[in-house]
Amino acid sequence: MTLSTWRYAHLALAIISSVFLVMASVTGAILAIDAIQEKMPAYRVANFNEITLAQSIPALHKKYPEISEISVDHNGFVLLKAFDSGGNEIDGYVNPETGEVLGKPVEKSAFIQWNIALHRSLFLKETGRLIIGVISFLLVLIAISGFALVVQRQRGISKFFTKVIKEYFFQYYHVISGRLILIPVLIIALTGTYLSTARFQLFPLDNTKHKEIIVVDEIPEQRNIADFKVFNTTKLESVQKVEFPFADDPEEFYTLKLNDKELIVNQFTGKIESEIKYPITLLLENLSLDLHTGRTNIIWAIVLAIACLNILFFIYSGFAITLKRRATKIKNKYKAKDAEYILLVGSENGSTFRFANAIHEQLNVQGKASYLVQLNNYTIFPKAKHLLVFTSTYGLGDPPSNGNKVLQLIDRYPQKHKIGFSVVGFGSHAYPDFCVFAKQIHEKLSAQEWANAVTDLFTVDDKSAVDFVNWVKEWSAKTEIELAKTPALYAKKPKGLHKMMVLDKTTISESEQTFMLTIRVPARTKFTSGDLLAIYPANDNRERLYSVAKCNGNVQLVVKLHPEGLGSGYLNNLNIGSVIKARMVTNASFHQPKNKAIAMIANGTGIAPFLGMILQGKKTIPHSLYVGFRNETQLVKHHQSFLEKQIKQQKLQKYQIAFSREQNHCYVMDLIRTDADYLAQLLNNDGVIMICGSLLMQQDVEKVLDEICQEFNSKPLSYYKDQKQLLTDCY
C-alpha cells in the first residue's frame, strides 16, 4: 500500500472512533490508576509465592475451626470466610501462614463503578459493549496502520527506532510517542477486542462437568491435611479459590479452583477424585483481563495509564497534523482555461503552498492571469505561457499524495502550444533522495516537445526562503516579471507575539537622532537585560531585534533612527500609550554573569543592556563602564545623570565616556588603553568583559584588549574568550 493509502486509512479509522476512544482512554487511565491504588494497602505477605496449601490450610484451621472458603485475588491478597473458635464470623484478608486478620475488603467507590460501567458498556448494556468491542477492534487497525506509516517514514522495519526527523512539534511527538507506546496500545486493543468477543460468546462454550464421584477408598483413622500430595504441590499463587467441605461426610469434598483447572479433592485421603482443565478460551479471557486492566502487576498498570493518556495525545496531535495539511486554501480569480501562468503544487503537509501562494498573489496584483492548482489536477491549459511547478518529495523519493498521478497526466495531456516551464523542488538534505520527485518532473517536462525550460531545476532545502529567492531572482530575470526578492517575505509568519504598551519615549531632534523607549511587557514575561525584543514593523515576517535593559520590570530600548530604517522608523512613530505586537527572545550568551566583576564596553545604542545590568547589579560586585558616543547630546546627558546616581548608590564603581566628535576626539579604545592595568587584572581575577555596540567597535576593542592581555598577563585574549570571560553582542 502507498503512503497516502495508509494515511487515509489511519485518519478515517481515527475519525470514526475518536469520540469513543477519548472516553475509553480517559476512563481507562482512571481505572489504571485505581488498579495501582488498589495495591497500596499491601495485604500480600512477603513470601506469598512460596506458600503451599499444605502450609496454609492447617495453619488457618488451627485458628478457625470452621472455614467455608479461601480465595486469592489478582493482587495476591488471601480472603478468608470462616468462624473462629469463639463462633465469630471472619470475612477479611488474612496472613495465610498465621491467620492474622490484615484488613477488610473495600467496595469500589461509586465513582470507580461509574467509570467501569462507562468504560465497558457506555451505560448502554449489551449495545454499549458491542460498540466498545468494535472501537477496540478499530484501535487494533489504527495501531497497525500507524505502525505501517512509521515503517514507511523510517524506510523499513530495521530502521523503526532510528532517528525521527523533526518537522514540527505535533508531527515529531506523534511519531516518537507512537513508536514507544505502540506495543501497549496494541495489547490494550487486542485484549479489549477479545474480552468483547468472549462476552458475546463468539467462541464455542465448553460445558465439561465433573464426573459423578463414587468414593471407594476407606476413611483413614487419622486425617493429615499437611501430607496431602495435591496440597503440597499447589502454591497459593496458582489458586483462585478453595471451597471447603461442609461436614465430615465422605460425600463432601474440597473444590480447588486453580488458574488453569478445577479439582475435586477427597477431604480424608487428599486423592484427586475429579479434574477439569479450563478451556483455552477461558484462559485467554483471564489473560486478557490481566493485561487489559493491569490488575496483577503495578508496573504494567502504570504503563497502561501512560498508554491511555498517550492515546489522548495521539488523537489531539493527529488531528493537529491533519488540520495543518488541510489548512491550505486555493483562491483563483481566473479559470484554468483562461490562465497564462499555471502554478502546479505538489505538497503533503502544506508548506510548499505557502511559497506558491506568495508568487500567485504577486502575479495577481500585477494583473497577470495566474491559476494555482494541485499537481494531480494537471490538464490542458489552452492559454498558458508559463508553467511553474513547486513540489515536495516524500518517502523513497516519492511524490506527495496530491502529485502521484502527474507523470502519467503529462503524457496523457500534451499541451497544444509552446509553454515555458520551471520546476522548484522542496525537500530536505536530511533525506537521501533529496528532491528526487522534482527532478523526475523536470526531466519529464524537458522531454515534452511543447515545453521550454526557462530555468534549470532549483531546489529548496528545509523550506529555506533564501534558497527560494535564488529561484525567484533567476525566473524573474529570465521572464522580466518583477517579483519580491527579500527572503523574509517568503519565510514563515512569526508566532507567539504579545501586546506591549509604550510607557515612555524621549523625542528626537536635529542634533539628537537617538531615542529611548520604555515598554510594558505582559506580567508573566520572563526576561532580563541583554535579551532581545523582536518586533515586526511591517506586520509581515520581517523581524527587527533590539537589545533590552530591564528597568523596574519594563523593557527599555535605546534606538537610533536611521533614514530608511524599517524598525527604527516604526518605533519612532509610536506614542506613549501605543500598543505593539512583539516577543522577547532569550539571549542567554549575553546575560550578566552572577557574582563576577564586570567591565562593560559599549558605543552608541550598545549602552542599552548595560543600563539594566547596572540597575540589577549588587553593591558588593564592582561594575565599570566604558562607553563611546559621537557628541554630548541631551540623551547622553540623561545617561550621565543616571550613571552618577548609580555611582552614589554604589551599583557602579566607575564610568568613562569618550566623545569622538567633540573637541578632544576620544574613542572607547582610548579609554580602554588608559585603564589597561585595571582590565588586565580584572580578567586575571576571573572578572568578565562585556561588549555591546557596532561590529567595527568590537573588532577595534578586541584588538586593544588582546595587546593588553599579552602585555600584562602574557596570554592572548582568545584564552579569556575560551574561559567565557569575554561576552559580546554586536551588530
Ligand SMILES: Cc1cc2nc3c(=O)[nH]c(=O)nc-3n(C[C@H](O)[C@H](O)[C@H](O)COP(=O)(O)O)c2cc1C
Ligand atoms: C516522512 C517524510 C519523508 C520525506 N522524504 C523526503 C525525501 O525523500 N526527499 C526529500 O528531499 N525530502 C523529504 N522530506 C522533506 C519534505 O519534502 C520537505 O520538508 C518539504 O518542504 C515538505 O513540503 P510540504 O509541507 O509542502 O509537503 C520528507 C519529509 C517527511 C516528513
